[in-house]
Amino acid sequence: MPIIVQKYGGTSVGDTECIKNVARRIVAEHDAGNQVVAVVSAMGDSTDELLKMAHEIATDPPERELDMLLSTGERVSVALLAMAIHELGRTAISLSGNQAGIQTNTVHMKARITGVETGRLIEELESGKIVLVAGFQGVSPVEDVTTLGRGGSDTTAVALAAALGAKLCEIFTDVDGVYTADPGIVSDARKIDAVSYGEMLEMAATGAEVLMLRSVEYAQKYGVPLHVRSSFTDQPGTWIREEDEKMEKAVVSAVTHTNDESKLTLLRVPDRPGVAATVFGALAAADVNVDTIIQNVSEQGTTDISFTVNQSDLPGAQKALQAIAGNLGVAFLIDNDMGKVSIVGAGMKSYPGVAAKMFGTLASAGVNIEMISTSSIKISCVIKRGQVEKAVRALHQAFNLAKPA
Amino acid sequence: MPIIVQKYGGTSVGDTECIKNVARRIVAEHDAGNQVVAVVSAMGDSTDELLKMAHEIATDPPERELDMLLSTGERVSVALLAMAIHELGRTAISLSGNQAGIQTNTVHMKARITGVETGRLIEELESGKIVLVAGFQGVSPVEDVTTLGRGGSDTTAVALAAALGAKLCEIFTDVDGVYTADPGIVSDARKIDAVSYGEMLEMAATGAEVLMLRSVEYAQKYGVPLHVRSSFTDQPGTWIREEDEKMEKAVVSAVTHTNDESKLTLLRVPDRPGVAATVFGALAAADVNVDTIIQNVSEQGTTDISFTVNQSDLPGAQKALQAIAGNLGVAFLIDNDMGKVSIVGAGMKSYPGVAAKMFGTLASAGVNIEMISTSSIKISCVIKRGQVEKAVRALHQAFNLAKPA
Numbered sequence: 168m169p170i171i172v173q174k175y176g177g178t179s180v181g182d183t184e185c186i187k188n189v190a191r192r193i194v195a196e197h198d199a200g201n202q203v204v205a206v207v208s209a210m211g212d213s214t215d216e217l218l219k220m221a222h223e224i225a226t227d228p229p230e231r232e233l234d235m236l237l238s239t240g241e242r243v244s245v246a247l248l249a250m251a252i253h254e255l256g257r258t259a260i261s262l263s264g265n266q267a268g269i270q271t272n273t274v275h276m277k278a279r280i281t282g283v284e285t286g287r288l289i290e291e292l293e294s295g296k297i298v299l300v301a302g303f304q305g306v307s308p309v310e311d312v313t314t315l316g317r318g319g320s321d322t323t324a325v326a327l328a329a330a331l332g333a334k335l336c337e338i339f340t341d342v343d344g345v346y347t348a349d350p351g352i353v354s355d356a357r358k359i360d361a362v363s364y365g366e367m368l369e370m371a372a373t374g375a376e377v378l379m380l381r382s383v384e385y386a387q388k389y390g391v392p393l394h395v396r397s398s399f400t401d402q403p404g405t406w407i408r409e410e411d412e413k414m415e416k417a418v419v420s421a422v423t424h425t426n427d428e429s430k431l432t433l434l435r436v437p438d439r440p441g442v443a444a445t446v447f448g449a450l451a452a453a454d455v456n457v458d459t460i461i462q463n464v465s466e467q468g469t470t471d472i473s474f475t476v477n478q479s480d481l482p483g484a485q486k487a488l489q490a491i492a493g494n495l496g497v498a499f500l501i502d503n504d505m506g507k508v509s510i511v512g513a514g515m516k517s518y519p520g521v522a523a524k525m526f527g528t529l530a531s532a533g534v535n536i537e538m539i540s541t542s543s544i545k546i547s548c549v550i551k552r553g554q555v556e557k558a559v560r561a562l563h564q565a566f567n568l569a570k571p572a
Numbered sequence: 573m574p575i576i577v578q579k580y581g582g583t584s585v586g587d588t589e590c591i592k593n594v595a596r597r598i599v600a601e602h603d604a605g606n607q608v609v610a611v612v613s614a615m616g617d618s619t620d621e622l623l624k625m626a627h628e629i630a631t632d633p634p635e636r637e638l639d640m641l642l643s644t645g646e647r648v649s650v651a652l653l654a655m656a657i658h659e660l661g662r663t664a665i666s667l668s669g670n671q672a673g674i675q676t677n678t679v680h681m682k683a684r685i686t687g688v689e690t691g692r693l694i695e696e697l698e699s700g701k702i703v704l705v706a707g708f709q710g711v712s713p714v715e716d717v718t719t720l721g722r723g724g725s726d727t728t729a730v731a732l733a734a735a736l737g738a739k740l741c742e743i744f745t746d747v748d749g750v751y752t753a754d755p756g757i758v759s760d761a762r763k764i765d766a767v768s769y770g771e772m773l774e775m776a777a778t779g780a781e782v783l784m785l786r787s788v789e790y791a792q793k794y795g796v797p798l799h800v801r802s803s804f805t806d807q808p809g810t811w812i813r814e815e816d817e818k819m820e821k822a823v824v825s826a827v828t829h830t831n832d833e834s835k836l837t838l839l840r841v842p843d844r845p846g847v848a849a850t851v852f853g854a855l856a857a858a859d860v861n862v863d864t865i866i867q868n869v870s871e872q873g874t875t876d877i878s879f880t881v882n883q884s885d886l887p888g889a890q891k892a893l894q895a896i897a898g899n900l901g902v903a904f905l906i907d908n909d910m911g912k913v914s915i916v917g918a919g920m921k922s923y924p925g926v927a928a929k930m931f932g933t934l935a936s937a938g939v940n941i942e943m944i945s946t947s948s949i950k951i952s953c954v955i956k957r958g959q960v961e962k963a964v965r966a967l968h969q970a971f972n973l974a975k976p977a
Binding site for chain 1: 588625628634643644647648650651655658659665666668671692715717
């Protein structure tokens with residue numbers, strides 16, 4: 168019997184009525200002759216409520232204890248969902264991350280899955296039960312509860328699908344798929360039927376929020392087909408799978424953007440070996456994720472280095488740079504007012520001129536490009552935050568994304 | 573270093589401010605040179621909120637899933653309490669029932685503790701940590717979460733104290749000890765300094781709500797001294813321990829009562845062997861807890877049997893009796909309007925005339941006794957519910973319980 172793994176996000180189980188709706192959906196899949204494993208997030212904003220209490224109590228709560236606290240939210244969801252399925256006359260069993268065999272390392276709040284012990288999962292499935300797994304959590308080698316960080320329930324679902332050899336992994340959410348651009352900005356943005364893992368990775372990395380990077384990486388690594396869709400309709404959503412012949416090879420599949428970039432520029436950095444390593448080593452040690460990096464041509468033995476970080480990392484980046492700037496004899500500038508617009512498409516590889524068209528489109532729209540970074544299937548431009556929406560709309564139109572390719 | 577086990581009830585951790593207060597209390601005990609294990613209940617009415625959701629979803633939720641659901645409440649409490657202790661600069665670690673080694677049987681919603689694996693508890697204590705254990709829960713042999721039923725956190729605390737060889741087990745609650753009668757009824761009721769396990773067992777069985785029967789049984793079995801006290805003051809509460817020479821041997825230590833008894837009477841039951849076994853076997857099979865039983869003198873080959881059950885068990889009892897009444901050829905009457913008043917005292921054993929004094933006191937107060945049951949240290953009278961308060965006050969005065977003995 169084929170195994171299907173489904174994942175339901177927090178809005179899909181936002182209240183008891185939503186939970187009953189999800190139960191009906193799962194039962195339909197089960198009654199259609201599948202073995203169903205459903206991974207569930209915490210209800211609506213219950214995680215925020217738990218965090219609020221934690222911060223009323225402690226300025227800097229220990230991460231192990233935050234994991235103990237936050238992991239309760241998903242347990243509540245799976246238990247209630249099991250009851251709702253029972254009410255529909257089917258047999259379901261809820262499992263914590265630990266009971267489902269989700270093994271992780273010991274890095275609390277952002278643990279990585281190191282393996283899945285499928286013994287109990289398979290036993291429960293083979294006894295005819297629908298299996299419900301608390302998302303976002305696992306167990307460390309010292310038997311402590313860990314959580315997987317943002318988008319953790321997606322990763323749980325993909326990891327289970329991989330370990331169980333599932334036919335597919337359906338990610339149910341509050342949007343009906345992946346779009347050619349943010350529909351809040353581009354009114355004629357179009358739902359994409361299918362994208363490759365590679366495109367989805369670039370889209371997730373450049374601002375598409377529907378799936379977290381890690382879950383896509385995991386799906387790609389194990390070849391798990393993903394289907395992102397709405398839990399409130401029966402319409403098909405967006406498939407994410409291996410690039411194949413049948414997949415439309417759009418030159419550009421989507422325009423993505425972010426609004427929370429900060430640009431830091433180090434001025435007159437001595438142009439000698441090891442300086443960049445010192446700078447970015449210090450940033451890495453401070454856990455700062457550096458995005459785009461540009462080093463200008465050197466002049467009279469010095470050079471300027473610019474890079475962007477997420478706004479939330481700015482305080483950490485500033486602190487790290489202040490600690491080393493004196494020794495290096497450099498000053499730095501901060502521009503906290505940046506965004507980024509990107510185009511992503513698997514067809515880009517074989518079409519020259521895409522970059523030129525992007526830059527020309529932005530120029531015509533009066534958008535100044537401050538930094539550029541590229542991969543084989545993506546071009547990103549760092550621009551002023553106030554110009555992001557205009558840029559997204561211009562690019563979406565220039566690459567004809569509104570019409571089916 | 574001596575080990576002290578403390579237990580904090582739901583009102584003691586009702587909100588984040590209360591949790592900080594409990595943290596200060598635990599830290600003081602730790603700083604005084606003790607190894608501290610604190611067992612914590614779910615915050616205030618969080619368990620009721622979880623149950624409300626369960627009943628919105630299912631008419632008859634599976635008990636295994638209720639356990640998965642309800643056990644999250646205590647996990648939230650211990651995690652938050654660990655953060656509050658961390659904020660005070662000490663190191664604490666929260667453990668679920670499973671992590672704390674609380675092993676139970678598989679009877680969900682009212683599991684019994686079958687053993688305590690103290691390995692991790694001792695390891696954490698020896699590394700200098702304050703250990704916080706989620707009360708009310710354990711793990712079954714098939715690795716499922718179980719809960720221990722009403723008063724379960726008290727039982728957790730006593731079981732841990734026994735397994736760890738703790739010096740004592742402090743039960744912190746919202747009252748400041750065990751009283752000679754319900755202070756809501758008897759204005760000059762007095763806090764008792766110490767009672768024996770046996771007295772406390774009888775008091776718990778006859779309506780004193782401060783401690784559940786099972787935790788007292790467990791404490792008696794393993795000789796764990798209990799100290800029941802308020803988490804809102806520093807006053808000593810009530811000690812519960814082995815009867816010893818120093819303990820005041822009051823003839824009567826307390827007057828207890830219940831307001832929720834139902835009396836059932838089977839009329840003209842054939843007076844032949846096996847009939848009582850049939851009746852009470854049917855009630856046991858229906859999970860009805862029968863309290864006082866009276867069989868009247870038989871007359872012309874038949875007899876009347878009366879017994880009381882808790883009001884909540886009445887529907888089950890009725891159903892069970894209806895199923896067998898026809899075969900036995902008996903009718904039955906129900907009086908749903910009953911209560912019970914009891915006097916408990918270890919000194920009663922060696923003082924004749926206590927029963928006579930009790931019956932005389934009730935008679936003078938105009939209270940009619942419907943049924944009587946006794947043990948060596950307790951006399952209970954089933955009476956009309958409307959007369960319970962009057963009876964409690966009369967007995968409290970007659971046995972001079974307001975004055976220290």
